[in-house]
Amino acid sequence: MWAKKNPSKFWTPGRTLRIAFLNGTEEFKAATISAANHWLPHINLKFEFVEGKEGDIRILSQEGTFSSNVGTDALLFTDEPTMTLWPHSPNLARYFAANVMHEFGHMLGAEHEQTHPTANIPWNTSALYARYGITDNPEEDDYQARVTREWLHHSYLDRATPDASVYSEYDRKSIMHYVIHQSWTEGDFQVFLNFDLSEKDKAFMAKAYPYPTKNE
Ligand SMILES: [Zn+2]
Numbered sequence: 001m002w003a004k005k006n007p008s009k010f011w012t013p014g015r016t017l018r019i020a021f022l023n024g025t026e027e028f029k030a031a032t033i034s035a036a037n038h039w040l041p042h043i044n045l046k047f048e049f050v051e052g053k054e055g056d057i058r059i060l061s062q063e064g065t066f067s068s069n070v071g072t073d074a075l076l077f078t079d080e081p082t083m084t085l086w087p088h089s090p091n092l093a094r095y096f097a098a099n100v101m102h103e104f105g106h107m108l109g110a111e112h113e114q115t116h117p118t119a120n121i122p123w124n125t126s127a128l129y130a131r132y133g134i135t136d137n138p139e140e141d142d143y144q145a146r147v148t149r150e151w152l153h154h155s156y157l158d159r160a161t162p163d164a165s166v167y168s169e170y171d172r173k174s175i176m177h178y179v180i181h182q183s184w185t186e187g188d189f190q191v192f193l194n195f196d197l198s199e200k201d202k203a204f205m206a207k208a209y210p211y212p213t214k215n216e
């Protein structure tokens with residue numbers, strides 16, 4: 001797992017985060033709370049879920065997207081949702097829960113694991129480009145292709161700078177890892193959808209959100 005540092009986007013340990021539901025069904029809220037709470041045993045933060053617009057975190061239920069601001073970036077946008085979650089039917093409960101844990105990972109400050117400073121993914125960049133309809137040659141890009149290429153580099157290919165990051169060991173099992181298809185890599189490398197917090201995810205966040213030691 002990894003996060004940016006200087007400035008860090010972690011919340012102050014010990015605080016209560018007020019998490020507001022802007023909309024959504026009771027079923028949606030219950031499923032969100034239950035998945036998000038998987039983080040709680042590992043961190044010194046409290047979640048207070050409320051209805052309405054007043055919250056450090058504001059969740060919008062909306063079809064088509066999962067997204068979240070990273071850590072305290074949520075405080076920069078006081079009038080907008082800070083997290084968007086796509087409601088799913090109960091037969092897709094595990095998929096929904098995995099995505100909620102992922103977005104709450106961002107909310108706690110984590111970035112995507114495939115761009116971890118030491119990720120050593122044997123990319124077949126041509127195959128990844130082809131999947132998204134672009135060629136190996138940036139000079140052939142029209143505007144849309146240029147946007148796509150930048151997004152692919154930002155989301156998959158460009159690793160974070162070690163000096164600007166705080167990180168534990170690269171972890172294919174991280175809830176923050178995107179699916180990587182075998183055909184996008186050379187040799188034998190793929191990452192399936194992770195459905196749970198990994199042991200390294202829990203350990204990283206426990207360190208980011210520590211409890212005071214007994215002597216303090
Ligand atoms: Zn993400």
